[in-house]
Amino acid sequence: MELLSTNVCFDGEHRRYRHTSATLQCAMEFAVFLPPAVLGTNGKPVPVLYWLSGLTCTDQNFMQKAGAQKLAARLGLAIVCPDTSPRGLNLPGEDDSYDFGSGAGFYVNATEQPWAPHYRMYDYVVKELPQLVESELPLSGERAVSGHSMGGHGALICALKNPGFYKSVSAFAPIANPMACPWGQKAFTGYLGSDQGRWEEWDATRLIPGAEERLPLLIDQGTADEFLEQQLNPEALADACEKHQHHINLRMHRGYDHSYFFIASFIDDHLNHHARALGLVA
Amino acid sequence: MELLSTNVCFDGEHRRYRHTSATLQCAMEFAVFLPPAVLGTNGKPVPVLYWLSGLTCTDQNFMQKAGAQKLAARLGLAIVCPDTSPRGLNLPGEDDSYDFGSGAGFYVNATEQPWAPHYRMYDYVVKELPQLVESELPLSGERAVSGHSMGGHGALICALKNPGFYKSVSAFAPIANPMACPWGQKAFTGYLGSDQGRWEEWDATRLIPGAEERLPLLIDQGTADEFLEQQLNPEALADACEKHQHHINLRMHRGYDHSYFFIASFIDDHLNHHARALGLVA
Numbered sequence: 001m002e003l004l005s006t007n008v009c010f011d012g013e014h015r016r017y018r019h020t021s022a023t024l025q026c027a028m029e030f031a032v033f034l035p036p037a038v039l040g041t042n043g044k045p046v047p048v049l050y051w052l053s054g055l056t057c058t059d060q061n062f063m064q065k066a067g068a069q070k071l072a073a074r075l076g077l078a079i080v081c082p083d084t085s086p087r088g089l090n091l092p093g094e095d096d097s098y099d100f101g102s103g104a105g106f107y108v109n110a111t112e113q114p115w116a117p118h119y120r121m122y123d124y125v126v127k128e129l130p131q132l133v134e135s136e137l138p139l140s141g142e143r144a145v146s147g148h149s150m151g152g153h154g155a156l157i158c159a160l161k162n163p164g165f166y167k168s169v170s171a172f173a174p175i176a177n178p179m180a181c182p183w184g185q186k187a188f189t190g191y192l193g194s195d196q197g198r199w200e201e202w203d204a205t206r207l208i209p210g211a212e213e214r215l216p217l218l219i220d221q222g223t224a225d226e227f228l229e230q231q232l233n234p235e236a237l238a239d240a241c242e243k244h245q246h247h248i249n250l251r252m253h254r255g256y257d258h259s260y261f262f263i264a265s266f267i268d269d270h271l272n273h274h275a276r277a278l279g280l281v282a
Numbered sequence: 283m284e285l286l287s288t289n290v291c292f293d294g295e296h297r298r299y300r301h302t303s304a305t306l307q308c309a310m311e312f313a314v315f316l317p318p319a320v321l322g323t324n325g326k327p328v329p330v331l332y333w334l335s336g337l338t339c340t341d342q343n344f345m346q347k348a349g350a351q352k353l354a355a356r357l358g359l360a361i362v363c364p365d366t367s368p369r370g371l372n373l374p375g376e377d378d379s380y381d382f383g384s385g386a387g388f389y390v391n392a393t394e395q396p397w398a399p400h401y402r403m404y405d406y407v408v409k410e411l412p413q414l415v416e417s418e419l420p421l422s423g424e425r426a427v428s429g430h431s432m433g434g435h436g437a438l439i440c441a442l443k444n445p446g447f448y449k450s451v452s453a454f455a456p457i458a459n460p461m462a463c464p465w466g467q468k469a470f471t472g473y474l475g476s477d478q479g480r481w482e483e484w485d486a487t488r489l490i491p492g493a494e495e496r497l498p499l500l501i502d503q504g505t506a507d508e509f510l511e512q513q514l515n516p517e518a519l520a521d522a523c524e525k526h527q528h529h530i531n532l533r534m535h536r537g538y539d540h541s542y543f544f545i546a547s548f549i550d551d552h553l554n555h556h557a558r559a560l561g562l563v564a
Contacts, residue, residue, distance in 0.1 A: 008506065008535075009543035064542065067349035224290065253290075260346065261291035 001136055004029065010073035011036040014063055023120050023128045024086045030129065031059040033069055037076040038138040045140040047278040048078040048133070049271070052125060052147030052154035056103045059083050065260035068267045075275045080133055082125055084150070086118045099183050100190055107154030108202045110191035119191055126158050126165065144274035148172040148263055150183070156204035156217065163213035168277030170218035170270045172263050173225055176237035177205040183231050208240040216247040218273045220266045222256025283418055286311065292355035293318040296345055305402050305410045306368045312411065313341040315351050319358040320420040327422040329560040330360040330415070334407060334429030334436035338385045341365050347542035350549045357557045362415055364407055366432070368400045381465050382472050389436030390484045392473035401473055408440050408447065426556035430454040430545055432465070438486035438499065445495035450559030452500035452552045454545050455507055458519035459487040465513050490522040498529040500555045502548045504538025
């Protein structure tokens with residue numbers, strides 16, 4: 001893993017790296033925030049929050065716009081932001097739309113051609129990337145996961161499919177029931193094929209009934225989110241949670257939209273949620 | 283003034299506007315953050331911080347990357363961010379370089395052709411824009427000014443040339459002595475002509491000896507700033523302040539660079555500095 005840049009930030013470090021991903025068979029870039037507690041000669045390993053971004057994002061949107069570093073620095077929490085898809089593969093149609101292909105990996109393992117050999121973002125974010133950063137950087141191996149929109153969907157399925165792997169999970173405006181919305185249907189058809197039976201293991205709402213671990217779900221959603229009605233459907237997830245006694249805290253915030261102005265407004269609540277689960281605060 | 287968009291943010295509002303500037307003779311966009319204290323039926327006018335951005339920026343960089351809204355919301359402080367130049371005028375060479383023309387107005391009133399009729403960013407930010415927003419928005423008329431790099435230079439000269447107009451001033455990594463650096467020399471030659479006698483009124487370091495009002499200068503500068511040695515020269519300003527008993531608090535931050543990661547790390551100190559001068563906190 002090659003260090004591309006470092007910016008000191010709240011006495012910690014924002015770093016960007018490039019590496020060759022065996023899972024995705026291409027070069028990938030990602031960003032890391034390391035709190036001051038890990039730096040210097042007395043530095044100690046810290047827990048890490050994996051942040052999964054939404055459609056069109058790179059590793060940089062969250063790091064530049066969410067304003068998470070101030071509290072993360074104080075808590076002693078690292079943050080790792082992967083990119084949202086493989087890039088630059090010259091696959092047919094790869095760059096044709098904002099909601100499929102580049103910038104839109106949807107955190108699944110594709111089975112359809114030509115995507116299958118590369119679009120394996122699920123394996124990348126739950127296996128290869130944690131193995132890499134947790135061996136190369138001063139991280140303790142305690143993990144949390146969160147994300148926004150497509151990345152909120154990603155965070156939920158990563159947690160629900162890997163009991164014990166993450167200590168906590170949260171999401172901002174997640175695509176909560178992708179099988180039932182246009183974004184999800186387009187992505188799942190393209191990456192997974194038209195057999196909807198094979199979609200269910202990638203849909204948070206469908207995973208709730210069989211979830212082995214009842215990790216509490218903290219979900220923030222703006223009522224003025226332009227994608228709420230057609231794409232996000234947090235009520236479907238909340239209904240499944242209620243039916244199956246899975247704890248969910250779905251907070252509806254009046255007037256907030258889908259932007260990073262919304263995320264910035266509530267990111268500290270999420271960081272504190274994860275910090276409690278990770279034992280960083282009482 | 284036409285409202286382009288609104289995002290709720292920390293229970294306040296981030297708004298973007300467009301208007302036709304009589305000073306610049308073109309359409310201009312700007313951004314405003316209004317804290318929750320001004321909204322709703324019990325809203326009251328609040329003081330405003332004018333933020334002047336650096337080279338290549340629009341009205342959006344600060345609003346998206348500085349993380350200022352959280353504390354501004356709590357303090358009850360509005361923020362207004364203008365663009366950094368006129369745009370889209372089709373003047374010869376307007377878009378040829380990042381440090382002259384579009385995105386690089388340098389907060390002066392140009393006297394040279396073809397820039398003179400439009401590149402009057404000084405009059406725009408100290409006259410037209412305050413008159414506009416303070417009559418159209420719930421602002422109290424109490425003002426502070428700050429900025430970054432080219433905008434730090436802008437903040438300093440706006441405050442030094444207008445005693446009593448701003449209650450406080452601060453800057454991040456300002457171009458503190460533009461007559462003595464390549465960025466400033468290029469801009470001043472282009473906008474003001476080659477007679478250096480006419481540059482002096484636009485150079486903060488040169489304005490210190492004759493400053494009528496000794497407004498304390500809070501200046502933050504990173505020691506790893508890639509532009510520190512060649513372009514910024516805060517020591518020249520500090521020397522002038524020392525010689526002329528003008529209070530300056532020049533804070534050198536080890537390891538910090540020129541980016542918004544640096545600004546975000548210390549913006550709250552600046553907001554508190556302005557809030558004290560504006561009577562928002564004790």
